[in-house]
Amino acid sequence: MANKKVVLAYSGGLDTTTIIPWLKENYDYDIIAVCVNVGQGVEELDKLEERALGSGAAKVFVVDVTEEFVTDYIWPTVKSGAIYESEYLLGTSMARPLISKVLVDIAIQEGAEAICHGATGKGNDQVRFELGIKALKPELKIIAPWRLWDIQSRQDAIDYCHSKGIFLPFSAEQSYSRDKNLWHISHEGLEIEDPSFEADYSKILKISSTVENAPDKAEYLTISFEQGVPTAIDGTAYSPVALMEKLNELGGKHAIGTIDLLENRVVGMKSRGIYETPGGTILYKAHEALEHLCLDRETYSFKLTAAQKFADIVYNGQWFSPLRESLSTFFDTTQETVTGDVKLKLYKGNIIMAGATSPYSLYNASLSSFETGELYSHKDAEGFINLYGLPMAVRAWMKKSNEK
Incomplete structure (x- = not known):
């Protein structure tokens, strides 16, 4: 009889690579490694399939859902105006339900009985992955090695791989824990864990300039929206992915959208993260300006309340809940007149309003x-x-x- 199968959420890093031999040893599964591309960049996908197969995976899927991520997850969140704890633009939170959806789809396609993820027992992602799986196919078994195994450190993981004859280019030297997608990149760990420590952005940032190194000359841009969705920059239409890439380039250049946040995790503890969301921060500012022009007072006021609830729902991993879907329907209705152009000035970490127009303007x-x-x-x-x-x-x- 053929072995039973497990789908592994695979990033190509040390943790998920270590999980492959651990699963084979403890469950005797055929392992289907699935990397979900939500815009993390080609450098993170380089030699990923070779690494997974070399570590013992039976099959590897690399699934590009970047455009779906933008249109079905980012755009609804932009429409909502949701911000978690006043600062966090939900970059990791938005991507996890889509990744869960892809894992479930592959599990059904391949006849797998379980899904495995590499999220730790202290973080938010274990909640997000597992709630997504339960919402879409609750009969699937979920395996979370970090809640089961004895591995405690990066060196432990390397030693375990070596004991299984797996020698990969990972070092025991610690590095920041990062999560990257088309919307943002997060940084956690090491000295950042001390809230009294001033983060050295010149060492940490990956897609954004520091304020000190940003251009001394301001740059203007105009973003066009149709029913709350951005469609063009400076009169040139862009596809959803290309538009985000362009805004990330402009925002990163001018040091837009870097925050240092001490946040409350779902599991009850506080954690500190450095977040880079250059393009997203520009979009939020432009979208809000257009709403001020196009929404009446009562609608805008209630939308602020709904946005806070939406932020909590998304952060807590409840994307596939009836309430999230209902709120998105409400937000879609509010966006029917949020059409127009917003001109902004970018300068050393600042986004300065430079004018807004709309055929649905309520300004008289x-x-x-x-x-x-x-x-x-x-x-x-x-x-x-x-x-x-x-x-x-x-x-x-x-x-x-x-x-x-």
């Missing part, structure tokens, strides 16, 4: 001007203020009567 100069316009009479304000302030006046009268 006749109403807003200090000069009297035909649509508004200054005299009308008196009655409005009397009614609006009535509860305050009633309370004051009550207090005065009780003082007698």
Whole structure:
């Protein structure tokens, strides 16, 4: 009889490479290594298939879902305006459900009974991967080696691989824990774990310039949106992936979108991360500016509340929940008039508004001007203020009567 199969979420790094012989030893599975390309770059995919097969995998899939990542995960999140704990633009959080979806699809295609991931028992990703799998095919078994094995360090992993006759170009010298996709790159570990330590961006950053090294001359760009979705830069239409690549290039050049965040993980502890989200930060700023122009006060106010809930849902790994889907439907409705152009100035880490236009603009100069316009009479304000302030006046009268 053929061996049972397990699908392994494979990045090509030391941890997931070590998992391959460990799975063979402890489960006797045929291992199907799956690398999901969400825009992490060719350098991370180099020789990945060769490494997986050389470590004992029976089959390797490299699945490029970068465009799906942008259109079905990034764009809905941009429309929402969701930001976790006021700063984090959900880069890793958005990608995990899509990766889970691909793993489940391959498991069904290959007849695998289990999915294995390399997320640690302390992090958010174990929650995100496993909730995604449970939402899509709950009968699949989930294996999380970091919650099971005795390996405690990078050197332990290297020694284990050597004991299995696997010699790969990994060193025991520690490095930052990083996660990269088309939206962002995160950095954790080493000296960053000390919240009192000032991070050395010149050593850490990978896609962004430091503020000190950013150009001394500002650069302008105009982003065009159609129903909340960015479609063009400076009048030139771009595909979703190409648009993100262009904005990342511009934002990285001008040191846009680097944050140092001490955040609350799903599992209860705090962790510190350095995040680079150059293109995403530009998009959020431009999109927000257009919403200020096109959304009425009550819709915008409620959308802010919904965005906070959306951020928590995505961060917590609940992308495939009914509430997330319902909120996305609400956000889509709010975006029906969020169409227009936003001009921005980029300069040494700053994004400065330089104008916005929309055929659906709710700004009316006749109403807003200090000069009297035909649509508004200054005299009308008196009655409005009397009614609006009535509860305050009633309370004051009550207090005065009780003082007698």
